[in-house]
């Protein structure tokens with residue numbers, strides 16, 4: 001996995017769970033700031049940090065407000081968050097994660113959607129055949145994007161494929177997904193439209209009438225979120241509670257030493273066996289349109 005590794009702390013599916021990242025030399029790093037956006041800039045191949053493996057339900061995400069930005073499970077009203085199985089889907093239907101060194105600036109109104117960013121790195125849905133593991137860093141080819149409006153915030157979803165997928169060579173744009181994985185794009189829109197309905201939320205909306213934009217459009221969206229991240233890490237934009245501690249970003253006022261990074265990890269509780277997933281997660285949610 002490109003020389004990166006992960007170190008677990010506390011028990012998966014607990015409030016204390018954290019997954020920290022290390023580089024090839026074993027030094028602690030931030031997956032948000034220290035993993036480069038590009039795996040191969042010339043070929044538009046990007047790095048992706050897998051937060052949620054396909055078919056799983058726990059809403060694991062890069063903790064943008066914690067030092068070193070480990071992966072942790074999202075918490076709402078004191079409870080661990082799981083996405084429901086919205087019929088006919090099971091958990092997340094792709095390997096889901098983020099492109100490092102990107103940021104959807106909540107102070108910037110997107111020219112396409114008219115809504116501000118969601119304050120997170122840009123999200124990726126990886127459509128290859130392998131079920132990835134949590135914390136894996138993979139190289140992906142970008143194929144297109146969907147402009148989700150989630151509770152009034154712009155939340156781009158990048159569609160991509162692992163370059164190591166045996167079929168990756170056949171996928172070069174969004175039209176290839178439509179042709180070779182029939183129904184997958186429609187399922188993706190359906191999933192994002194309805195995934196919060198079981199939690200009592202309204203259906204999500206989309207810009208462009210829920211139509212996917214192509215690869216070139218998607219690459220431009222990623223590049224613009226990379227510019228917003230650059231301003232954040234250089235302290236040219238006020239990131240509020242975002243934690244920008246990093247080990248490797250040159251000219252960043254947030255750059256710190258490996259000793260301070262190690263102290264952060266050492267302060268976290270030791271690794272423990274995973275807690276069971278609560279039984280209410282393993283149910284289908286049958287959805288009826290009014």
Ligand SMILES: [Mg+2]
Nearest residue numbers: 118120123155
């Ligand atoms: Mg997002």
